[in-house]
Amino acid sequence: MCEVSSQLVPCRRSLVFPGAHVRKGGWKRQVGMVPKWQCHVAMTSKTQFSIMNQIKPSNYSSRITTDIPLYESPGASFDQYLNDRNRVFQAIFPEKRRSQRLNEEEWRIQMLPIQFLFLTVWPVIDMRLRCKSEGKGYPPGVPVDVTRVLELDVTRWELQGLDSAAQPSDFTLGVRGALYPDRRGLRTRLKGQLEMDINFVLPPMLALIPEDVRRSVAESVLKRLVENMKHKVNGSLLSDFSEFKRERAEILRS
Structure with missing residues (x-):
């Protein structure tokens, strides 16, 4: 010792x-x-x-699910809507000034600032959206008979706004999610899951803060983040899907 x-x-x-x-x-x-x-x-x-030698790694996680009615039309299924990943991304992250498309599957997002204890951090993440079908490579918990799944995961991250003394070491951020239409019941439902994990070693300036205080604050921050994502799915995404159905109906009428 x-x-x-x-x-x-x-x-x-x-x-x-x-x-x-x-x-x-x-x-x-x-x-x-x-x-x-x-x-x-x-x-x-x-x-x-x-x-520093006595600091233990910190791990915090939060998980949230969504399960709401989904109203499709004969000429506009949710599967067709998911094919346009750029449209889906813009529906979930509508603020264009804070996002940038990197390639066919990935976007860079500058998230809103997060308050953690007396620190303010601006996370920047690269998020990948992939569509999967026929039960191949589905995320855990998604039934294999679901026709199409939109998979979300973070491929890169960066914490901006912290000086060197406040930077955590061995920082790892994991974000995994899935969104899909479930037609197995009497009515189609939109189901989804989002899980966020953070692992890091605290800098010495924060190491003396009691663990129960750190955990309470960290879990509260994570919960707000995932609930904000759920709100966007339940609100703006479904609203944009309704617009997609109207556009398809006009095309079929013309």
């Missing part, structure tokens, strides 16, 4: 102002200045190494 050592810096007298405000260029003075003695502990490199 590594030895933990620290250095005590000599105490020094300083002025502490109750309710004082910090501003660029110094302190803003207020009435009621009270002199206090302050002692500071400076960690040596051995101490920092010991703390």
Whole structure:
């Protein structure tokens, strides 16, 4: 076990102002200045190494499903709609200024900022959309007799907005999802699943935060992300599918 050592810096007298405000260029003075003695502990490199050596990897995950009625028309099935992956992507991520198409299957997305404890991070992800059929290579949990499945997964990620001291090491982000029409019952239903996993080693500046606090905040952030995705599927995606049906009907009438 590594030895933990620290250095005590000599105490020094300083002025502490109750309710004082910090501003660029110094302190803003207020009435009621009270002199206090302050002692500071400076960690040596051995101490920092010991703390880093004791940090355990953190793992957080969140999973959400959707199951809602899906109304198809004879000339416009949901299978046909899924064939246009670019349209499906734009329905789920409508803000064009924050997305960029990389190739036939992948898009780069600059996500909205995420607040984690006292840090703000801007995730940038590359998402791949693939259509699968005939039961070949379906994600776990998807019945093999489903006619067509849209599979979503993240192929690359980057965390922007963090300085080097706050960057987690060994960061891994996993996002997997599937969306498909289920016609096995009396009525067709749109079903989907989305799972998000994050694994990382905390930087020393966050390592002293209690695990229950970190977990509560991290799971809350993940839950908001997956619920936001579900809201987009249940709302904007179905709305765009209705527009797709109207377009197909006009084509058939002409």
